Amino acid sequence: MSDKLKQCREQIDALDEALLKIVNQRAALAQQIGHLKEGGVVLRPEREAQVLRRLQDANQGPLSNVAIAALFTEVMSQCRALEAPLSVAYLGPEGTFTEAAALKRFGSAVQGVSCATIDDVFRAVESGEVQYGVVPVENSTEGAIGRTLDLLLQSTLQVCGEVMLPIHQCLLAQQCDVSQIQSVYSHPQSLGQCQGWLNVNLPAAARIPVSSNAEAARLAAGHVNCAAIAGAQAAGHFGLNVCVENIEDDARNTTRFLVLGKQQVAASGEDKTSMVLSATNRPGAVHDLLASLAKYDVSMTKFESRPSRSGLWEYVFYVDIEGHQTDEKVVLALAELKQSAAFMKILGSYPLAV
Amino acid sequence: MSDKLKQCREQIDALDEALLKIVNQRAALAQQIGHLKEGGVVLRPEREAQVLRRLQDANQGPLSNVAIAALFTEVMSQCRALEAPLSVAYLGPEGTFTEAAALKRFGSAVQGVSCATIDDVFRAVESGEVQYGVVPVENSTEGAIGRTLDLLLQSTLQVCGEVMLPIHQCLLAQQCDVSQIQSVYSHPQSLGQCQGWLNVNLPAAARIPVSSNAEAARLAAGHVNCAAIAGAQAAGHFGLNVCVENIEDDARNTTRFLVLGKQQVAASGEDKTSMVLSATNRPGAVHDLLASLAKYDVSMTKFESRPSRSGLWEYVFYVDIEGHQTDEKVVLALAELKQSAAFMKILGSYPLAV
Numbered sequence: 001m002s003d004k005l006k007q008c009r010e011q012i013d014a015l016d017e018a019l020l021k022i023v024n025q026r027a028a029l030a031q032q033i034g035h036l037k038e039g040g041v042v043l044r045p046e047r048e049a050q051v052l053r054r055l056q057d058a059n060q061g062p063l064s065n066v067a068i069a070a071l072f073t074e075v076m077s078q079c080r081a082l083e084a085p086l087s088v089a090y091l092g093p094e095g096t097f098t099e100a101a102a103l104k105r106f107g108s109a110v111q112g113v114s115c116a117t118i119d120d121v122f123r124a125v126e127s128g129e130v131q132y133g134v135v136p137v138e139n140s141t142e143g144a145i146g147r148t149l150d151l152l153l154q155s156t157l158q159v160c161g162e163v164m165l166p167i168h169q170c171l172l173a174q175q176c177d178v179s180q181i182q183s184v185y186s187h188p189q190s191l192g193q194c195q196g197w198l199n200v201n202l203p204a205a206a207r208i209p210v211s212s213n214a215e216a217a218r219l220a221a222g223h224v225n226c227a228a229i230a231g232a233q234a235a236g237h238f239g240l241n242v243c244v245e246n247i248e249d250d251a252r253n254t255t256r257f258l259v260l261g262k263q264q265v266a267a268s269g270e271d272k273t274s275m276v277l278s279a280t281n282r283p284g285a286v287h288d289l290l291a292s293l294a295k296y297d298v299s300m301t302k303f304e305s306r307p308s309r310s311g312l313w314e315y316v317f318y319v320d321i322e323g324h325q326t327d328e329k330v331v332l333a334l335a336e337l338k339q340s341a342a343f344m345k346i347l348g349s350y351p352l353a354v
Numbered sequence: 355m356s357d358k359l360k361q362c363r364e365q366i367d368a369l370d371e372a373l374l375k376i377v378n379q380r381a382a383l384a385q386q387i388g389h390l391k392e393g394g395v396v397l398r399p400e401r402e403a404q405v406l407r408r409l410q411d412a413n414q415g416p417l418s419n420v421a422i423a424a425l426f427t428e429v430m431s432q433c434r435a436l437e438a439p440l441s442v443a444y445l446g447p448e449g450t451f452t453e454a455a456a457l458k459r460f461g462s463a464v465q466g467v468s469c470a471t472i473d474d475v476f477r478a479v480e481s482g483e484v485q486y487g488v489v490p491v492e493n494s495t496e497g498a499i500g501r502t503l504d505l506l507l508q509s510t511l512q513v514c515g516e517v518m519l520p521i522h523q524c525l526l527a528q529q530c531d532v533s534q535i536q537s538v539y540s541h542p543q544s545l546g547q548c549q550g551w552l553n554v555n556l557p558a559a560a561r562i563p564v565s566s567n568a569e570a571a572r573l574a575a576g577h578v579n580c581a582a583i584a585g586a587q588a589a590g591h592f593g594l595n596v597c598v599e600n601i602e603d604d605a606r607n608t609t610r611f612l613v614l615g616k617q618q619v620a621a622s623g624e625d626k627t628s629m630v631l632s633a634t635n636r637p638g639a640v641h642d643l644l645a646s647l648a649k650y651d652v653s654m655t656k657f658e659s660r661p662s663r664s665g666l667w668e669y670v671f672y673v674d675i676e677g678h679q680t681d682e683k684v685v686l687a688l689a690e691l692k693q694s695a696a697f698m699k700i701l702g703s704y705p706l707a708v
Contacts (some may be wrong), residue, residue, distance in 0.1 A: 001389065004390055005387060005390050008383050008386050008387045008390070009401070011379075011383050012380055012383050012384070012387075012405075013408070015376050015379055015380045015383070016380070016405060016408075016409060016426065017359070017409075017412065018372075019373065019376050019380070019420065019429070020378055020409050020412060020413060020426075021375065022369050022372050022373050022426060023373065023422075024378070024413070024414065024415060024416060024417055025369055025411070025417050026363075026366055026369045026370070026373070027415075027421075028416050029362050029365050029366050029369070031368070031416060032362050033359060033362045033366075036356065036358055036362070037357050041551070047363070051366075051367070051370060054367070054370075055370060055371075055374050058371065058374060059374060059378070060378065061378060061381075062378060062381050062382050062436060063377060063378050063432060063436070066609070067432040067463070067589060068374065068377075069434075070428070070432065070462060070463070070618070071377060071428060071429060072370065072374075074374075074424070074425060074428045074462075075370075075373070078417060078421040078425055078701065079417075079644060080700055081421070082416060082417070082421075082528045097375045102464070108428075108457070109421070109424070110425060112587055113586075113587060113589070113590040114538060114587050114588065114590050114591040115590040115591060116590070116592060116593060117684075120590060120593065124590060137435060139380075140483040162519045193503075211660065232465075232467070233466055233467060233468050234468065235467070236467040236468050236469040236474060236483075237445055237470045238470060239470060239474065277671075278477070310449060
């Protein structure tokens, strides 16, 4: 071993010892805080978001802000689990993007519960079987997950947080001569995320929607002239080759997930508030709703209409705004909005995804 | 917020800043080391094992040694990934114990590739598609995974490490009145791990072996009088209840996994060497093999016989010994062993599981 290598390793050893000491000091303080809190609340989403933001602002590298967030999420996860690990339900099966989102938010020291449907995740949190749930809510290319929106309307759960996860799609097939590919299987969401690429590269291939990307890979494994669109991790499992990577039309293709719980999250300084509204049945009603937000200078980050189940051609609107429901201008805007809306339900205020 | 809480949080903030500085210093040193090394070798299993052992020895809590190993595995994972993330194949599907073992060993900053069979994991490493592979090799209650042993005999891959993972089994069913349960589905390994519990608690129920624990849970979800043995995380996915936890006969029920690669791992100070032997066809031949180990005071940690594919009633022996193949007494013992064995193949020397 060269002297230089030896020297670097000795320096790393010294740093590791310092790290060890500090993470244990941190864990001891987290324990103290746990004993100070009443009612056994172990997770403070607003506080965790503040910690990560501050560290990312202070980060000078070489570790990326993504790596710093991952490391400190894990530190907080282990400190939290000193008392008892959090239980978190997510839309399964294991290995899906939703599990990855839950891990990204809560770290590895949690008790994960895989659920078969979005309904089951809501039920698991409502019944108290788990403390938090994670469900997908929208994709940047393909739009809303309708079932999540419908359940949010009915449920008494609070939105306690959001997670953003970049999604990369690949073309998987037994053989990578794309001129031979006659059909492409995938979940409709994924077909939609890659339609531009398909139009250019596989214009003649049939696009066959199936229930999941894993099912698509399974089907493609059975036919030499078929391909699947799925994540790279599905390739090995079904004996397929990754023919083309990152075929999503938008390189920033991202899925947004919501964290569900029973807790009203306090303001973190950079927050969002989600709500459902319906307008009264008269001309200009929707415009009036939005006017209350504009008046108090509250930015809207999402406005999504969805058929209401209560009548033909009636709609509810899913609206996200910047700010916490306790922020002064948000309080004023919401009070006015409430006057003009036929129906209004606040789903929760929570920190912006870090 | 109470003064005491505020004070604790300020102390945590100060510690986090110190942590941030140190992990970045560590990452910068890891980058320097990466540039010093030739041939792009990014993983030094013996060095990582030494780092974790030293930190566990120095650990005074409150974080457990398990938490410390998880945290520093993640620190090393993120530092390694600064150049390029390691690619690791594992026996899938995602969410299995083997994926958990891969994560435990390599941390989250890796490119995971799920494979459908143990054969596929070997192939993925042999072809260079991935740098490392993780496969199960034995369970403490139910014994060897035959396919892994057979492939180790044929393959040119090296064993680069081992991972131990505690395995907890649960009884899952639609309804938890066990007197109503007529059949129990599970993988044969899991049925075996819980046979004592089944004898006492469900003596009359039929035990039906199926291909995986996930398949067992799926089947149990279809019949009100059926149960499955599987991990707790499968319950939610199939809408089953966790009726009884930890029904494995041995609370220390552990599965051992091997890390496969193309690298000969250097000595870490606490190592194991795995090999395959066959004895010549004469009385006392096996005894003579073992005598060479005893003579040089080399401890054997595993001795497993397996039918050889080459002839009826011929066997090969899978032997693990303490020590590295470059340790002085191991060198002497192996040289003598080689003389008396009809066949001998060293599978690899690697650090003991941390």
